[in-house]
Amino acid sequence: MQLSLDVDSDVPIYQQIRDRIVEALAEGELAEGSALPSTRQLGSDLAVNFHTVNKAYDLLRHEGLIRVNRKSGAVVRRDPESGPPDPAFPDEWRARLRTLLAEAVAQGLDPGEVGQRVGEVLEGFGHEGFSHGESGREEFSGAGNAVVKGGPT
Amino acid sequence: MQLSLDVDSDVPIYQQIRDRIVEALAEGELAEGSALPSTRQLGSDLAVNFHTVNKAYDLLRHEGLIRVNRKSGAVVRRDPESGPPDPAFPDEWRARLRTLLAEAVAQGLDPGEVGQRVGEVLEGFGHEGFSHGESGREEFSGAGNAVVKGGPT
DNA sequence: CTTCCTGTTCTATTACATGTATAACAGGTA
DNA sequence: TACCTGTTATACATGTAATAGAACAGGAAG
Numbered sequence: 001m002q003l004s005l006d007v008d009s010d011v012p013i014y015q016q017i018r019d020r021i022v023e024a025l026a027e028g029e030l031a032e033g034s035a036l037p038s039t040r041q042l043g044s045d046l047a048v049n050f051h052t053v054n055k056a057y058d059l060l061r062h063e064g065l066i067r068v069n070r071k072s073g074a075v076v077r078r079d080p081e082s083g084p085p086d087p088a089f090p091d092e093w094r095a096r097l098r099t100l101l102a103e104a105v106a107q108g109l110d111p112g113e114v115g116q117r118v119g120e121v122l123e124g125f126g127h128e129g130f131s132h133g134e135s136g137r138e139e140f141s142g143a144g145n146a147v148v149k150g151g152p153t
Numbered sequence: 154m155q156l157s158l159d160v161d162s163d164v165p166i167y168q169q170i171r172d173r174i175v176e177a178l179a180e181g182e183l184a185e186g187s188a189l190p191s192t193r194q195l196g197s198d199l200a201v202n203f204h205t206v207n208k209a210y211d212l213l214r215h216e217g218l219i220r221v222n223r224k225s226g227a228v229v230r231r232d233p234e235s236g237p238p239d240p241a242f243p244d245e246w247r248a249r250l251r252t253l254l255a256e257a258v259a260q261g262l263d264p265g266e267v268g269q270r271v272g273e274v275l276e277g278f279g280h281e282g283f284s285h286g287e288s289g290r291e292e293f294s295g296a297g298n299a300v301v302k303g304g305p306t
Numbered sequence: 307c308t309t310c311c312t313g314t315t316c317t318a319t320t321a322c323a324t325g326t327a328t329a330a331c332a333g334g335t336a
Numbered sequence: 337t338a339c340c341t342g343t344t345a346t347a348c349a350t351g352t353a354a355t356a357g358a359a360c361a362g363g364a365a366g
Contacts, residue, residue, distance in 0.1 A: 012324065019252045026255035038341060049326050054342080065259055070333050070342050085260065093257055098274050099172045100253055102179035104246055105278045106218055107238065118271045121251050125258045165353060191312060202355050207313080223313050223362050309366075316359080323352070334341075 005046055013048055017056035025065060025076065026125040034076045036066065158199055166201055170209035178218060178229065179278040189219065189227035 003020050005013060024030045036042070039057060043050035060066045064085055067077040104114050156173050158166060177183045189195070192210060196203035210227055213219045217238055220230040257267050 014324085019255075022259050023252060023255040026258035040341080051327085052325060055324095057342095063260070068342070070340095089260060090262070093253075093260075094270060094274070096253060097270065099176060100246075100249060101271070101274050102172075102176040102278065105179035105275075106175050107216070107242055107246075109243070109246075111275045111278055115271065115275055117247060117250065118254065118268065121247070121254050122258075122264045122268055125255065125264055167353080193312080204356085205354060208353090210313095221313070223311095224364090227313090307366105310364085312361100312363080314360080314362105317357090319354100319356080321353080321355100324350080325348100326350105327346100327348080329344100329346085331344080332342085335339080336337100 003042075003046065005048075014052050014055040014059070017042075017046070017053060018059045021056070021060060022065065028126070030076050032077055036076065156195075156199065158201075167205050167208040167212070170195075170199070170206060171212045174209070174213060175218065181279070183229050185229055187229045189229065191227075 003017070005016050007013070009016065011019075021030070021036070030036075036057075037045070039050045039053040043053045046053070057066065057068060061068055065076070067075050101114060105111060156170070158169050160166070162169065164172075174183070174189070183189075189210075190198070192203040192206040196206045199206070210219065210221060213227075214221055218229070219227050221227045254267060258264060
């Protein structure tokens with residue numbers, strides 16, 4: 001697993017961390033039950049403050065994608081006790097999808113080509129994604145497999 | 154044309170304005186040559202400062218989607234003199250698409266259903282979008298057809 | 307020419323977001 | 337006991353968002 005950050009991006013660091021983990025979930029790279037590194041550990045690997053990582057984990061928890069406790073750290077799992085999935089999610093998601101697709105069309109990309117690109121990405125997520133895990137606990141990120149792009153210029 | 158804002162959103166106002174206009178472009182609701190309202194006019198309609206609208210127009214101009222001059226105000230058009238389209242756009246766009254799709258899959262939406270939703274949105278943009286305009290100048294927004302959601306609580 | 311509306315630029319202020327930092331506390335593990 | 341975990345609180349520096357007022361330049365219309 002490669003967790004890459006771009007320090008020069010306008011996207012906040014905690015958002016990038018959250019995004020990369022969500023993508024790993026969709027890819028099936030992080031199966032249900034997989035352990036995530038501790039906030040301090042990941043912060044150390046990425047050379048960012050552990051509060052920043054904590055903020056990313058907070059996002060994921062509020063989205064119902066991970067479960068966190070002191071005993072076992074952060075674990076990939078939809079927590080049954082964190083309430084039902086947000087019922088407003090589909091509509092909000094669709095609105096964001098609409099904006100993103102409009103951007104591509106406005107920039108001149110052919111609608112057909114756009115559809116094709118979507119298909120390619122969905123193929124990568126395929127049918128092995130999330131909630132089909134075997135509850136095996138693979139390591140998500142040990143020491144030294146973090147990559148940071150950009151940096152001091 | 155309905156330009157709706159959500160003041161309670163975490164999305165900045167200038168970004169919302171930019172997003173709505175991009176969507177109108179993709180829909181073909183704003184054809185090439187269409188006049189956009191002046192920053193002061195639109196700011197007045199939306200009850201926001203004209204600097205905020207100006208920021209949205211700045212974004213659109215840097216994206217090459219509109220052309221602005223003192224004579225005719227803001228006009229929908231890819232300005233030939235504002236340089237070629239950003240060559241990095243397709244890759245950056247694909248990265249954002251990947252994140253957005255991953256979010257849906259991680260939340261449990263079926264990949265097939267996701268693909269279907271994408272198709273629906275693209276249908277709406279269809280083949281009438283952008284750069285097929287007749288250079289006719291329709292009014293984009295007159296007085297009173299702006300809608301603001303949310304507000305003081 | 308004068309008046310009006312346009313975009314553009316400059317400065318300033320208030321409020322919030324971001325990221326880092328230090329410290330302390332609670333709970334499970336070795 | 338010692339260690340590592342998550343959690344919370346506070347503080348600080350920096351940047352962004354949004355508003356506001358003022359001024360200037362250029363085209364349009366009287």
